[in-house]
Amino acid sequence: MANEKEHGSGSVEPGDTSKRVGAEVIRERGVDPEELREKLIDAIGAEFTTYYYYTNLRMHLAGEEDYKEITEDARLEDRAHFELVVPRVYELEGSLPNDIRDFADRASCPDAEVPTPMDDSGGFDTEDLAVEDILEVLLEAERCAIRTWSEICDMTRGADPRTYDMAQRILNEEMDHEAWFIELLSKERDDEINPAGHFARGEPGDAPYTKNNPFNDSA
Template sequence: MISAREVVERAGVDVNILINRLTSAARAELSAVYRYTILTAYPLGFADEELRQILKDIRDEDRHHFDALVSRIYELDGGLPDDIRQFLESRHAPPEDRAADAQDPVTTLIEDVRRAVHPYGGLRDLTEGKDQRTYLLAQAILNEKIEHQAWLEEFLGAGPPGRFHRGFRGRSPFLTRLTSTPKGTEPPA
């Protein structure tokens, strides 16, 4: 039986580069989950419960993104270090400006979400027409990142209204379409 890695290699993708990009994206997602967890637990001067809920929803979706990225890394015969400290180390991580966070946390969060979009465009470009599974995964996460930006912008009154749908936020609707098992096709217990 041919492995996913072999299929992707035969399609012309350098799988080592792909795994490195997926790993970098997974690292960013896990870091975001950690950051949003802290922001929702620690009051940074915004007492608005609506913002706190938005951050929790983004955190939940970022956790789903991390899980999906890690699954794809292993499908491609890649792996992650057992030591989380080793996983989170990045020679390419820009220094963070925590002073800006304290001054205007919502604006800083919007900028963080805007930056989080870029790796997924690169993943799409790398895999378009060659690795449909990774391409669709990157597209789904990209769509959700754009939604995160819209939620925060709407909260600030800077974006179009109508994105605050309870039951939609936090559930990774684009990603779930790729990872869910259709009803009636569950494996026997």
């Protein structure tokens, strides 16, 4: 029996804190952890801006209490997605941009603005704002998120189970959101019955897939 305990070998020397095995194992499996990390920052930038924009969209669904409740679920769950993945960015040796404008500018999905013309000072006229137009903005925002997280699932499948697990959890909820807004828009705009297939959450922003193992209780 050896007198000294042997550490496992690999591309990271024993005791070396300048590298992370958690990142190198991803690289060894064919995914560039830096490229993945940057894509994650773009994706959670979209979740964060969506959380902001949904706040405004929800406000303007005045008098449509059922629509407001559903939008609130989606809004809070998008925030939960941001909260879920932020630690992963740092694990992969990245960080959030210091300037929130940079964070918003690099978001991988379009700004989900209230669908009415803005003037030069950012003011907007809500006189002709239609509920169905808001629902369409919500729907297309969810569709963008589905595409984004599907790409991240593709990128990490078989190479980075930790990020893949997060992405597939988020994807589950984004698909719920799309189904909700398809149902609401179909009825509101076309008077068509197009069921989502499920009910609203038990509590606002339950996030049943992304908050069942939370990093903390604040999200």
